[in-house]
Amino acid sequence: MLFRPDRRDFSLIGFYAGKVIFGVGLAMLVPAVMAAALGERNELYAFLLGSALAITAGRATELLLYTTEPLSTSHGLAAVALSWILAPIFAGLPLLLSGHYSSYLDAYFESMSGFATIGLTLANDLDHMARSVNLWRHLMQFIGGQGIVIVVLTIFASAGGRIGYLYTGEGREEKILPNVIRTVRFIWRVALVYAVIGTAALWAALMFAGFTPATALLHGANLFMAAFDTGGFATQSSSVAFYRSLTVEIVLLPIMTAGAFSFALHYQLWLGRRSELARNIETRTLATSAFVLFTIMVIGLGRTGTFTDFFVIMRQGFFHIVSAHTTTGLATVPGRLYVTDWGALAPAMLVTAMAFGGMAGSTAGGIKAMRIGLIIKGVTRDVRKVLLPEDAVVVETFHSSTRKLLTDDQVKAAATILLLWLVLYFGGGLLGMFYGYDLQLALFESTAAASSGGLSVGLVRPELEWPLKVIYVAQMVIGRLEFIAIFALFGYLLAIVRGRV
């Protein structure tokens, strides 16, 4: 039975959403500092305005809805969903004022694409965009990759021990350490260590590619955020192809892969348990899937004669399969070529890789290797049950940090979420077809939006029909939060209308 929400429910959800908005306002001061340093005056005032509005709205909400009530799971989930829907409104203001977006909807789309680490863009004339605005686009990916709520409540505002319910709401289930605060600190430590190493490596590679040290540092930092947070935005409209550098591509491969690893796996590696890489169900699933998809892709590219040279197939094919599988979305060829020069099999493998995605509890999106691994294990167990004598006890286990027994509930939960993902992918694809796009294009772009894959065949562009923009935004947030938080928020909305007193 649904109960109509009372003041306590509204206060709890609004109070924490207010904190997040306040934090987003403070985060906007980072690109403001850069705009001031580079003399980008109009951008400086755009960021100050966006920041001021977010701070005012956030603090006003906290004042009006102040509460000391304990946070429950449903409140936490709804607060996370509301924060994710509202934050891009404030974050999109400086984007609109940058002059590169034709409407507020486009700026909102871009912000959601950044926070949800999708990488699809509606920017006009990206090549002339101010550096501070480009930094903000990439910073949103860094913030969203770790989790907006987690980032702002651990850095910019305090939520104390109540952060646990909010942590769960952002699509993370596994507590790596005994409590959430320590887990979040560990996530930050991993992200910062990778940031230093990754940016330094990219900086060196970009200087080797012909950039000046200052420009290389700027591109390197942005590229790192796009790759590690599996975001896929780029500072130039030609994405990674702009650099014309095999070295840059080679440096990006491990960074994208690290971004698709779960923080639980990073923790095991941090402790020196390298054997986890070989035993973990997710690394095994990812490696197998990437190998199979890459092999089929090579066959496809070979059959169509797209690439005939082994080195080129390895370079282009492998980079794209890793970019798609980690749901990063960085590209080394113009997206239009997937349609006009790559045949049917290779783009189909890219769509499949984006749909599968990375590991649960990572910055990557998609169905996740854990669920695919569990479902395969479940099917294997059922086949063995059929083949063995009826009184045989069939037990299946999997390894994820420790050896665990596979239960029916785990397989059922994984299958349910898999079904929801497929509905999400095909739903967006159907709407694309309604607007006259081919099945191949519509499904590619829908999967890219929902899974956070971010590779594009050119359907997402400023001229895109606005209902499709709205649908893709919905797919982005539903996919990033993995359904449940959005369901919780809609549960509250339904309770307002139909709940009992």
Place this chain on the structure above:
Amino acid sequence: MSVPARRRPIPRVRVALGGVALLAVLGSIVAVGEALRHPYRPETVALDERTGSDPRDEIMCPEPQPREGQERDATGDSLQPIAVSSNELFDCPQAYDGQRVVYRGEVVGALLTRDVGVWTQLNDDVYAGDVGPLPAHRDYRGGNAGVGVLLPADLAAQVRFVGGPQTRGDVLEIRGIFKRVDETGEVAVIHADNGQVAQSGAANPDPPLLDRQIVAFVAMAIALGMIAAERTVARRR
């Protein structure tokens, strides 16, 4: 949803009013954003004349031409270069592969010097033409990424302006061979052998917008006041 001991649901009318108030706040943010955007440029031509390619358009590729070196006239002169746009090259890469082309676009991003020449991106979108780069106007027409071009060092040396923030790059007209895949593994690029600066670039300053400055200062003052108010109330609690 948890059920507290004593629930006092808020009347639906008050919830609806709260919803309207929230929408009004969000609407006012959108309105502020719209009001403070870059002004229209007076000479701006008709809006919404999109020039980017539409993925729904049927692609009509030319018949594959004889490859460079396969068919030459009696004098030994090379074939006439074909004038192409980036959309045409990406729509029909196989038809143009190995063809001698003439291509025109703005130098954007950087000039990357290598042993074999200088790599750059030549963008032929509308912002490289008469419309001019953003954000100086509000004439949005989508855009594309242009084509990667390997320039000979002497041609690259003629480039004075590289397009980027507040800079309009030189527009180059180059002649060379389009390659679906070149020897180094780069895809859909042109190896230019000659060309010239067709249009000189320039600084593209973004004049300060006074109304935006004033509103930003006022909003910041209100935000600081709100922070102070929240701190005061928090201390009293």
